[in-house]
Amino acid sequence: MEFFPKVVFVFPLFGMNIPVTETVVVTWGIMAGLMIFGYVAGRNFEKIPRGLQNAVEILYEGLESLLKSTMGEGSEGFVPYIGTLAMFLFVANLIGLLTFRPPTADLSTTLALAGITFVLTQYEGLKRKGIVGYIRGFFEPLPFMAPLNIIGQIANPVSLAFRLFGNILGGMIIMNLIYSVVPVLIPAPLHFYFDVFAGILQTFIFIMLTMTFVASAAD
Numbered sequence: 001m002e003f004f005p006k007v008v009f010v011f012p013l014f015g016m017n018i019p020v021t022e023t024v025v026v027t028w029g030i031m032a033g034l035m036i037f038g039y040v041a042g043r044n045f046e047k048i049p050r051g052l053q054n055a056v057e058i059l060y061e062g063l064e065s066l067l068k069s070t071m072g073e074g075s076e077g078f079v080p081y082i083g084t085l086a087m088f089l090f091v092a093n094l095i096g097l098l099t100f101r102p103p104t105a106d107l108s109t110t111l112a113l114a115g116i117t118f119v120l121t122q123y124e125g126l127k128r129k130g131i132v133g134y135i136r137g138f139f140e141p142l143p144f145m146a147p148l149n150i151i152g153q154i155a156n157p158v159s160l161a162f163r164l165f166g167n168i169l170g171g172m173i174i175m176n177l178i179y180s181v182v183p184v185l186i187p188a189p190l191h192f193y194f195d196v197f198a199g200i201l202q203t204f205i206f207i208m209l210t211m212t213f214v215a216s217a218a219d
Contacts, residue, residue, distance in 0.1 A: 005106050023106040030091050030103070034084075059083075070208065071215040078214065081120070085113070086207050093168055093199030096175075102168050104202075110165040114157035117210045121156070125217035156213055164202050171198050 005021040012018075041056050049057050063083050067075040092103045103109045126134045138149045171194035178190060 005101055021106075022101050023103045023109060026095060026100050027092070027103045027109065029100075030088060030095065034087055034091065067211060070211045075211075075215075078211070082207055082211065085210065086203060089113075089164075089203040089206055090200065093203055094196065096172060096199075097195055102172065102199075104164055105169040105172050107161065107165045110161040111157075113164075113206070114161035117160065117213060118153075118157035120210075121213045121217045122153075124214050128218040156209075160206065160209055160213075164206055167198055167202050171195070 005023040007019040007021055008025050009020050010017045011020050041052050045053055060079070060083070063086070064076060064079055067078055067082060071078065089104065092109070094102075096102045096105075125137070129137060138146045140149075175190070175194050
């Protein structure tokens with residue numbers, strides 16, 4: 001197993017050769033799949049839900065309830081972002097079951113997702129507190145705490161990215177080692193934990209921390 005994703009093909013652009021890795025290809029495949037699913041699931045919504053619409057509405061209401069309990073009232077506007085993030089991470093973390101390399105086993109993917117959360121967090125802080133209140137927050141509770149508060153803000157997305165990356169890559173490495181030792185009979189509990197449970201757990205942790213960071217920025 002390779003630690004870094006393989007280069008699938010090289011794309012020439014303005015005299016430069018841009019490598020396109022497995023991470024990029026799988027990520028775009030997941031995005032295309034989710035867009036198709038969104039179109040199919042939402043094209044024929046009816047007043048009385050049934051079938052797939054029932055499942056979609058249950059998931060939406062569950063996410064809306066989770067947002068309210070975590071971020072408080074008025075958090076409904078974050079449902080599209082948190083919902084999209086949850087769906088992408090769920091599929092990306094579990095796509096290893098289809099023998100593809102999970103995009104979240106690539107640090108560039110998790111850093112990009114954590115970066116979006118960081119920008120959203122700072123934006124919410126500025127919108128709720130104003131420029132003066134936002135800057136003042138770095139000097140609370142005491143002025144000399146400013147450097148630590150700034151470091152804390154930067155550390156949040158870094159820890160978010162490395163936590164997801166480390167867990168997914170670690171599980172992938174362990175399962176590949178097990179396959180290399182016992183290529184035919186793989187213990188089912190290990191397969192379930194590293195390929196399924198850990199992926200779902202890391203999805204939940206990532207979106208919960210995202211909601212917590214955004215909510216705390218508005219306090």
